[in-house]
Amino acid sequence: MLVGQLMQQGYQCFGPGVENGAIVLHELATPDAIPRGLQAVQSPGRYQLTQDPEQRYFAWANGPQAIKPLAFAPTESLWRVARDASGTLQFSAVLPAAPKRALIGVRACDLAALALQDAHFLRAGARDAHYAQRRDALLLVAVQCAAPAATCFCASTGDGPTPTAGYDIALAELADGFVVEAGSARGQHVVDALRLSPALAQHIDDARKQGESAAAAQTRRLPGRNLRDALMSQLEHPRWDAVAARCLACGNCTAVCPTCFCHAEVDQPALSGESSAHVREWDSCFGESHGHLHGFNVRPDIRSRYRQWLTHKLAGWHDQFGRSGCTGCGRCIAWCPVGIDLTEEVAALTAREATP
Amino acid sequence: MTGAQKPRVAVHKFSSCDGCQLAFLNLGENLLTLAGRVELVHFAEAGPLDPESEVDIAFVEGSVSTSEDLERIQHIRAHSRLLIAIGACATSGGIQALRNGVFDAGWVTQIYSHPEAIASLERSTPIASHVKVDFELWGCPVSGPQIVAVVNALLLGVAPRDNVDKVCTECKRQGHPCVMVTRGIACMGPVTRAGCGALCPGLGRDCYGCYGPAENANTDALAAQFKSLGLTPRAVVHRFQSINSQAPAFLAAADTIRRRGDD
Structure with missing residues (x-):
């Protein structure tokens, strides 16, 4: 019903589905295209699809990506340059087509991460037109997490499992239906058109309790405090060597991280020699070129790259953005091919008895 | 570079399956553009045959795998301003390097009906083991976009971007x-x-x-x-x-x- 209404209002709808063994947000062809019973078991380095015995629509925690690629494109042209008939170079901006898109099934951790991406890409005086164009066209339908994965720890970062801000519409899935709440004028417009009956106090209470038990069910955690000093005082901790021995420096953690925003810019000249595209693509602090300065590399080894990632995410972000860069989605744990667990590394690095 | 002095380009084959040369031939419209911007002096698979003359850029596919290869690569190096090794054979010795260290002449007689026609070296080695290589393009086979990027960089007079990421x-x-x-x-x-x-x-x-x-x-x-x-x-x-x-x-x-x- 909701998807149908969104489609009627001209939104391209993205919702959960299965692609290549994972739950993804992909374009929905029809209003009834959201499957029931999707679920995934997640553990360090493993992600396996299962079936929810209760056949709910949203009893899954998350997939490898959610909002990030739809706002911060993995690869896109920023501008082009071409030589005109007189031989003069003509520069032109390339802006993305940004159709109205509704994303159905985003989570509290995703919304918290989007707020951080906004803080980076839309900051005053440095508004990124490409990001802004896509971002402004997004209508976000959030869903309360009722069944967090073993890799989730949003309760400890204060970002979930119940969405509290940043959505246009929020849903809580109960045994006998959904509790729907509008979070913006745009969302209200959609909800009004649905002509729903008011939620009973019992339903609202059930949704609250469902959120509380989802939080209580989480087994991993990050310390809720600012870890900047705790981590920055451990820059020579032997644990960095231990984790570097396991880390592949493949960058998967940064690609699936909903807050990582690093990118590289490359020029792609046409073979004719008459035009060139200036392209931005996702980059990673685990790559060689990320630490490349003229003539040398400031992070030549895996140890320094892992340390850069972790200390930026959990320490440097406090200075840049006033909070940590982790929203507890656990993707870096599940999607690390060798199963490195961020929460375990932080615990080891900040444990007082392990201080050398 | 101006149209009057198009860079001279050669594409040489050593021990290989020709798949990397196909990456050139499969460039489609880009191949026509390329042919307009450079002078293809030698590229046996595409037609032009002149392996001996001086060139600005020599692309070398294949590994050094025979004694004839040993001499030919020296000649090519001496007659090329830039030498670009393309593909796994040229950069690491290729699939045929699986024989390295375990070569047994007995295999040759078992496999080939005319073993006397086989004159392989015991080891298959990359081009850089024998001569100075200016740039290596890895891959089995290399891709069209890689070729275009390298040619572009060279035509613009800049160093090609070496993508060493995973x-x-x-x-x-x-x-x-x-x-x-x-x-x-x-x-x-x-x-x-x-x-x-x-x-x-x-x-x-x-x-x-x-x-x-x-x-x-x-x-x-x-x-x-x-x-x-x-x-x-x-x-x-x-x-x-x-x-x-x-x-x-x-x-x-x-x-x-x-x-x-x-x-």
């Missing part, structure tokens, strides 16, 4: 879920150079390392993970001993596993 970077940009994580299969992507566009993981299968080692390839960690996914030590060795068996990082990885004694 296949994973391309894989994630394209939104493919990691096949190691979802299916538990032994993907070489985390130690393999980008450039293919994550072709295999995009089709739901494992990368088999045909682009050779990436920088900072943590082969020990990947080998350990392959074992925990259920591969035998021998199977792990085979993952590294394939198309780029002689690439130093992959050779060392296989040697380490063997040295640990349980292969």
